[in-house]
Amino acid sequence: MPRKKPRLAVAAQRVADARRIVAEQKDLIAKLTAAGGSTLDAERALASYLSALRHLEHHERMLREEERAKRRETKKRLPDT
Numbered sequence: 001m002p003r004k005k006p007r008l009a010v011a012a013q014r015v016a017d018a019r020r021i022v023a024e025q026k027d028l029i030a031k032l033t034a035a036g037g038s039t040l041d042a043e044r045a046l047a048s049y050l051s052a053l054r055h056l057e058h059h060e061r062m063l064r065e066e067e068r069a070k071r072r073e074t075k076k077r078l079p080d081t
Helices: 007-034 040-077
Strands: none
Touching: 007 040
């Protein structure tokens, strides 16, 4: 049975994917603008993508903080040698 990826790794990959999508959407808006096309729908989609990205980044930060706290707690438990 394959092992599950750590939650932080999954979150980091999702953030990276979301950043790529945001960059692609910004490129699309620039192309539409240069061509004289309407950007309203593309800008609305970008706003949605940016909102999702902020949510994913927040989640990733929370997981990182949780991981740091666990490591600090583990260090406190280790006996001094």
